[in-house]
Structure formats: C-alpha cells, structure tokens
Amino acid sequence: MEKVEQAPTFSDGVRACVPTILGYLGIGFAMGVVGKGIGLSILQIFLMSLIVYAGSAQFIICGMLAIQAPISSIIVTVFFINLRHFLMSLSVAPYFQKATLWENIGIGSLLTDESYGVLTTYLRQNRVVSVSWMNGLNLLAYTVWVVATVLGGVLGRFISHPESLGLDFALVAMFLGLFLFQAEAELKRSTKKTLLVLASVFLSVYVLMWWTSPELAVIGATLIGSLIGGSLND
Structure with missing residues (x-):
C-alpha cells in the first residue's frame, strides 16, 4: 500500500x-x-x-x-x-x-x-x-x-x-x-529555462526603472518573468 x-x-x-x-x-x-x-x-x-x-x-x-x-x-x-x-x-x-x-x-x-x-x-x-x-x-x-x-x-x-x-x-x-x-x-530542474527567466527579470527591471518607479518596475518585471516562464517548456 x-x-x-x-x-x-x-x-x-x-x-x-x-x-x-x-x-x-x-x-x-x-x-x-x-x-x-x-x-x-x-x-x-x-x-x-x-x-x-x-x-x-x-x-x-x-x-x-x-x-x-x-x-x-x-x-x-x-x-x-x-x-x-x-x-x-x-x-x-x-x-x-x-x-x-x-x-x-x-x-x-x-x-x-x-x-x-x-x-x-x-x-x-x-x-x-x-x-x-x-x-x-x-x-x-x-x-x-x-x-x-x-x-x-x-x-x-x-x-x-x-x-x-x-x-x-x-x-x-x-x-x-x-x-x-x-x-x-x-x-537542477531546467537550467536553460531558469536562466532565461532570470535574465528576462533582470533586463525588465533595468528597462522599466527608466520609465517608472522602482516598485512598479519590480511588479512589471515579475509579470514579464512569469509570462516567459509559463510559455517555455521544461
């Protein structure tokens, strides 16, 4: 059992x-x-x-x-x-x-x-x-x-x-x-996917910081990273 x-x-x-x-x-x-x-x-x-x-x-x-x-x-x-x-x-x-x-x-x-x-x-x-x-x-x-x-x-x-x-x-x-x-x-699960998501988050924060407040930049980068992570296959 x-x-x-x-x-x-x-x-x-x-x-x-x-x-x-x-x-x-x-x-x-x-x-x-x-x-x-x-x-x-x-x-x-x-x-x-x-x-x-x-x-x-x-x-x-x-x-x-x-x-x-x-x-x-x-x-x-x-x-x-x-x-x-x-x-x-x-x-x-x-x-x-x-x-x-x-x-x-x-x-x-x-x-x-x-x-x-x-x-x-x-x-x-x-x-x-x-x-x-x-x-x-x-x-x-x-x-x-x-x-x-x-x-x-x-x-x-x-x-x-x-x-x-x-x-x-x-x-x-x-x-x-x-x-x-x-x-x-x-x-350990997926090196390529994890690195792509991290890179997208870091890049998004850097770009968004030029256009909005740090708080909104973090939220926007989180959403972008989540969308990219969800669209990629393991």
Missing part, C-alpha cells in the same frame, strides 16, 4: 520559519531604532508593526513622516510598495483551494516576502503544505517582527549608529539566502 504523506502541523510551520528569524530580528530592530529616531513612541512603533506589518513600507512611512509628507501621499506610496503582495497571494492561492474563505484571508494577510520564499521553496521541493503549517510559519514571523521593532524602539536610544552592526544588511542577506535555495532547485 502506498504511504500517504501526513499533512504538516502548526509546529512544523514554526520550525520552517526559524531560518528567517535572524533577518527579522535584525531589520525589525533597525526599524524600531529608526522609528524612535523620528520621535515615534513605543506604542506607535508597536501599532505600526501590528497593523502595517511590512518592513520596506514602515521604513518609507518613517522617512515620509520625518519630512512631514501629507497622509494621502503616505497611503498611496505604501499601497504601491505593497502591491506585489497581491501577485504573491495569487501565485499560492491554488495550493489552498480547500481552505475556507477566512483561512485564506488569514494566510494572505500575513504573507510576507520571507514567508512566501519559504513556502515556494517547499512547493518546489514537492513537499506537502497545509493551512496549519502556513499559520505556524506566518504567525511566528509576525510575532518576531513586532517584538523586534519594539525592542529596537526601547533599546535604540543607546545605539547611535545601528548600521555599524550590519543591521541594515540583515534583510538583504535573508533575501539572498531564500533566493539561492529556490534558484538552486530550479537550475
């Missing part, structure tokens, strides 16, 4: 999130330091992380608050920065078709670049995922991010130059690690 693989549990999702924790701690702490530096209270930093929950968007918010930008400009900017999450949610939605509406809303609401990277890595490895597993992954990341930003706000007053500790590179390093895991798996 063929053995059926058991659906992963909440604790399995928590364990899957562990490799990304260091990045969350580093960049979250830096975010708290920045927030405190522009005059936000610990409560305000906490609420921003709890409600916005987006590293790049929160840094942008702090920068725009520092120059006293109008609220409408901040809202529009954050919308475009986070628009990529719509594409990420669309790409993983087919794997949770049996989930309820509220379960899907919960997954989509807490989906980040990092949890998306872990999820797609598991899918590329043909590993089984479940709603419970995804909740474990998302909720640990969410908790660590909120705690890290609050700690940054509390302790940031004692650190005058956080970049000297390499905190500003933590998120980049984490992205590189997730990217390399995915690229390695894809290169």
